[in-house]
Amino acid sequence: MKSLIFRTITPVITSVMMLFSIFVLLRGHNEPGGGFIGGLIAVAALSIYGIAFGGETVRRAIVFHPLSIAGAGLLLATLSGLLSMVFHVPFMTGLWVYPVVFGEEIPLSSVMTFDIGVYLVVVGAVTSIALSLEERGED
Amino acid sequence: MNVTDLTFLALCLPFLGALFAPLLTRMLGHNAAWVLALIPAAIFVHFAGFTAEIAQGTPITGGYTWVPSFNVRFSWLIDGLSLSFILLISGIGALIVLYAGGYLKGHAHQGRFFSFLLMFMGSMLGLVASDSFLMLFVFWELTSITSFLLIGFDHHREAARRAAFQALVVTGGGGLFLLAGLIVLWNISGVTQFSALMSLGPMVKASPLYLAALVLVLGGAFTKSAQFPFHFWLPNAMEAPTPVSAYLHSATMVKAGVYLLMRLNPVLGDTPEWQLILPVFGAATLVIGALLAVRQTDLKLMLAYTTMSSLGLLVMLTGFGVPYAIEAAVLYLVAHSLFKGALFMVAGIIDHETGTRDVTRLGGLRTAMPLTFAIALAAAISMGGLPPFFGFLAKEEVYAALSSSDPRSIVFAVLVITGNALMFAIAFAVALKPFSGKLVATPKHPHEAPVLLWLGPAVLALAGLVAAVLSAAGHALISTPMASAIAGEPRVITISLVPHIGVPLALSGITGVIGIALYLGLARVRAGVASVLAWIGWGPDRGFDQAIRGLVRFSFAVTRRLQNGRLDSYMTMTFTAIAAVLLVPPFVFGELALAPVFPSIPLHELAIMVIAVIGLFAVVLAKDRLTAIVSLGIQGFSVAVIFLLYGAPDLAFTQFMIETLAVVILALVMTRLRLSPSDHRPFRETLPDAAIAIACGLGAGLLLLKVTQVPFDTALSDFFAQYSKTIAHGANIVNVIIVDFRGTDTLGEIAVVMIAGLAILSLVRLRAGSMRRIADNDPDAEEAGR
Secondary structure (H helix, E strand, C coil), X not given: CCCHHHHHHHHHXXXXXXXXXXXXXXXXXXXXXXXXXXXXXXXXXXXXXHHHHCHHHHHHHHCCCHHHHHHHHHHXXXXXHHXXXXXXXXXXXXXXXXXXXXCEECCEEHHHHHHHHHHHXXXXXXXXXXXXXXXXXXX | CCHHHHHHHHHHHHHHHHHHHHHHHHHHHHHHHHHHCHHHHHHHHHHHCCHHHHHCCCCEEEEEEEEHHHCEEEEEXXXXXXXXXXXXXXXXXXXXXXXXXXXXXCCCCXXXXXXXXXXXXXXXXXXXXXXXXXXXXXXXXXXXXXXXXXXXXXXXXXXXXXXXXXXXXXXXXXXXXXXXXXXXXXXXXXXXXXXXXXXXXXXXXXXXXXXXXXXXXXXXHHHHCCCCCCCCHHHHHHHCCXXXXXXXXXXXXXXXXXXXXXXXXXXXXXXXXXXXXXXXXXXXXXXXXXXXHHHCCEHHHHHHHHHHHHHHHHHHXXXXXXXXXXXXXXXXXXXXXXXXXXXHHHHHHHHHHHCCCEHHHCCCCCCCCHHHHHHHHHHHHHHHCCCCCHHHHHHHHHHHHHCCCCHHHHHHHHHHHHHHHHHHHHHHHHHCCCCCCCCCCCCCCCCCCCHHHHHHHHHHHHHHHHHHHCHHHHHHHHHHHHHHHHHCCCCCCCCCCCCXXXXXXXXXXXXXXXXXXXXXXXXXXXXXXXXXXXXXXXXXXXXXXXHHHHHHHHHHHHHHHHCCCCHHHHXXXXXXXXXXXXXXXXXXXXXXCCCCXXXXXXHHHHHHHHHXXXXXXXXXXXXXXXXXXXXXXXXXXXXXXXXXXXXXXXXXXXXXXXXXXXXXXXXXXXXXXXXXXXXXXXXHHHHHHHHHHHHHHHHHHHHHHHHHHCCCCCHHHHHHXXXXXXXXXXXXXXXXHHHHHCHXXXXXXXXXXXXXXXXXXXXXXXXXXXXXXXXXXXXXXXXXXX
């Protein structure tokens, strides 16, 4: 899109939305949010970026092929589920650790990595669809 | 290692061997056969070690847990019946491997052949060793699949491909009957193991489902054991290389059906149905097979049809239900395995050394191939049921079972004598005719076969003699335990080579006389049978082709109608179906929702709803497609706001994002489809679409109304609310459900998202021009083009 205002403001909006999507992803366990919603926000951010600068720019910005991102997410989610097998508890059982960093207790869990996997799958798959539809001239 | 582990290893060994066979053949050439034959030999030795213990009457069982949640075990039952089969399969298997080494010497894919052969052997061993129903079924279908590979080994010939396909469809389809039958048996008895089922025979026979179980099991057994009218795949399977024919016909594959009947005899047997169906089909197969065999001039086909006869005889005896019948079946099964394996290998040797299998173009080979002649003669004497070979004992026992004076026995005795006399004639037509008389010129100059080729048949022919001479020991160790296992009660076999003057010997004499007469007049009998068959014209083999062709035509017609390539007709069909599903059941079953009671709605909520409705009207009235898409977004956002107002922030959040992305993606799709910016159809053409849309909306609305009027079960939401924080350490119940309580669901869902992404990407990249059109698959066009 050629609008100067849009192209000027888009990088700001996109970066804020990306940051927000990660915020939503991480707070999901206790407040409204989570991997699925976070992923959709990230896709929206990338779509806006794509509308302003074209699909090729988006591809360069996310470095990896979108479907590779989705695949990595699926792998991460599967491994998070399989991790419980190592500790002899049923598949997909949530495992929690509470490391203390700078006097602050930070709860980490396999549930969180699973949610990150969901986020990556949604980002990768939907971005891939949007980008392939956008770049109709090249294929 | 204990016995259980060793037995498991023995059952796995052929599959391991199949893995290494190609590599070994690349290193050693055809001599790899000597190494690979050690596998069945080792299995033979391992199981032969159980003989004495099993002869005492204690079956050997063992196994491992397979699917504990369904109470399925990988377990085996080695009793007299399965032991005899295992020894035949592994013993003859070793000889067949050696024979294949000589027969396919220098073949480009000999390694692959060994691999298929060993896999088939492993499947067959697993089948007869199985104790659990499911294991039997898995191995049963594995034998169908591996025999498909073996029969279609020369896959560049269409006849081989057709024969392989036919065998797979018939025997694999029969396997599905068997699965259903086993499930019915499980349903009746509540057990999943044969060892437990054996004592429940009276319970199964008393059940109202007995006939269903019987018919289903017979559907599996009759297709596998090539009983009329499912026999046609068996002669067609002669397209396979001769080692396969020899193996399939002697100890394996076709005997699987007989094995199943023998295994289930204590459970299903001894009823009027069993004693009617089995003998009738068996005797019909016996006589028809023998008649069809006479008509052939190809050595392999003659033998193939006599196999069909022999299977008929075995099925008949298994179900005959008189003294000596089971014993006769046991002896005949062993004798048949030995002589039929040898004869097939002899036929292969003749083909290999002379270049033809046509009995009318062979003669006088006795000087060129004396050893082969001796082997063939020994096997034929056994097949003809003459002393001093094992076939004689088997036939005496058969006639002992049939020699009573009731009408049923007399009718079946006449049929059996007919079949046996025909088989007698064919045995010598195969084993005597090519060797006697004047030497006939053949495509290749005949000479004696190499050791790899004659070793197998020689051992089998000799075994037929040894088994007869040492019959007392053989009965004690093999035949008696096997007969006892089939009968489900102790049986003793005593017959020996010492002739007993009586009715059986007289019947044998009659058979021999008729057989010799038929042999001398074979050319005339052949012409007679051929003219009768030409008069009938149609057979199940042609019927199979017609059925398959009809199926292809039908599927083509359905596909052309349903998948016509027009997106709008797909949409119309899909949404009409949805509307029908939503609207028809409530009216038919009187499940319509009651009229809702409208609560008083606050003004701000009312405003949101009005905006949603305005959005809808905007969609319908929009001048161009882009405006319509954006207007659809308005409606979606309003719904999201309603979710938010009613306390579902996660849902609202998701709805906002989905609506945004849906608008973006729809807009992209629209530009990609290169549609005109607006819909130019006149109003009356859009009317049906509008009707379908309204019907869908109405249906969904009524369904939702009805759902909300059903009392809400709060058990799940209470559970989640109570435990979300305490077990899963999360305050957001929705998220905890997604990633923890029902995380496995989510894993499946994201896999679907991923696959959808892949699918859409490939759809977008498809070029219309490069796709094959459906018309290219028209079966009629294909035939016309040939």
